[in-house]
Amino acid sequence: MLRVAHYLNQFFGGIGGEEKAEAGPEIHEGAVGPGRAIEAALGTRGKVVVTVTCGDNYFAENIEKASAEVISLLREFHPDLVIAGPAFNAGRYGIACGGVCKAAIAQLSIPAVTGMHEENPGLDLYRNAVYIISTEDSVKGMTDAVRKIVNLSLKLSAKERIGRPAEEGYFPRGWLANEISEQTGAERVVSMLLKKIQGQPFETEVPRPMYDRVTPASAVKDIARAKIALVTDGGLVPRGNPDRIESRTATRFGKYSFKGMESLTPGDYEVSHVGYDSVFVKQDPNRLVPVDVMREFEKEGAIGSLHQEFYTTTGVANIVETMSGIGRKIAEELIAKGISGVILTST
Helix, strand or coil, X not given: CEEEEEEEECCCCCCCCHHHCCCCCEEEECCCCHHHHHHHHHHHHEEEEEEEEECHHHHXXXXXXXXXXXXXXXXXXXXXXXEEEEEECCHHHHHHHHHHHHHHHHHHCCCEEEEECCCCHHHHHHCCCCEEEECCCCHHHHHHHHHHHHHHHHHHHCCCCCCCHHHHCECCCCCCXXXXXXXXXXXXXXXXXXXXXXXXXXXXXXXXXXXCCCXXXXXXXXXXXXXXXXEECECEEECCCCCCCCCCCCCCCEEEECCCCCCCCHHHEEECCCCCCCHHHHHCHHHCCCHHHHHHHHHHCCCCEEEEEEEECECCCCCHHHHHHXXXXXXXXXXXXXXXXXXXXXX
């Protein structure tokens, strides 16, 4: 029976929400939360002997240190396998899961598997070093994710042949493996071409990388005469969130006037964003949307003028196409209003 170690963040580990995001690594014997589903999927083939929890902020801000601490805690339990998450589309959690798995493989010399959504930033960081199962964007896909993670983990532990990404459900790792085919390369490529022409599904043997190319904007020629606007993806909204901007996977943006104001007043604003600890922004919203500093620049003549409203949306667990659309709409409005440049703040 395999001795399985499981990594969870503070939320899935039952420690708390964002208020516990700074918590360091902690040991819990046995299965916790999603670990019980993993244990059920393992059946008689394995048991979750230990769970390590850690706050998302703590790990994301101290990746090497946190990874070392987690591995140090796991050593005394002598695990045969590490499973992390799954993290779905939670960015900081994905970074932590990938970091734990990479460290376990390198330092404990045991298999490690995690799961993420295709837009999780942890995927690009760790896909070449770690087996990462493709999941849905939220916990609704837990059952399917756990099943695939456990199946792949058992194969790795038994040193069985690992199938193609499409067969096992993991993201391609950039590896090429030799296989014996009954068809020559010419026959296979003609077959794929014919399927493509006929609109039939086919799987290329050498997928092309997809890169999003964005042309940098031209520099502001005369900043002392420029009209500057403030934009943020940090989710700052007036109290009550009048435009109902979602706290994750946003589909809309808002624009809010601060005409006649020297700075943003804490009591008048809140944060609609689940991806970071917003305590400091709530204490002083100018930390995210720097109206106070820009007003000073305006008075000093460092800029020509400050646009009298800021634009805001939420940048966590977003769909790229949706955010591209939001960005275009904001840009179109700002261009129409004669804006020379934009200061875009994030979290």
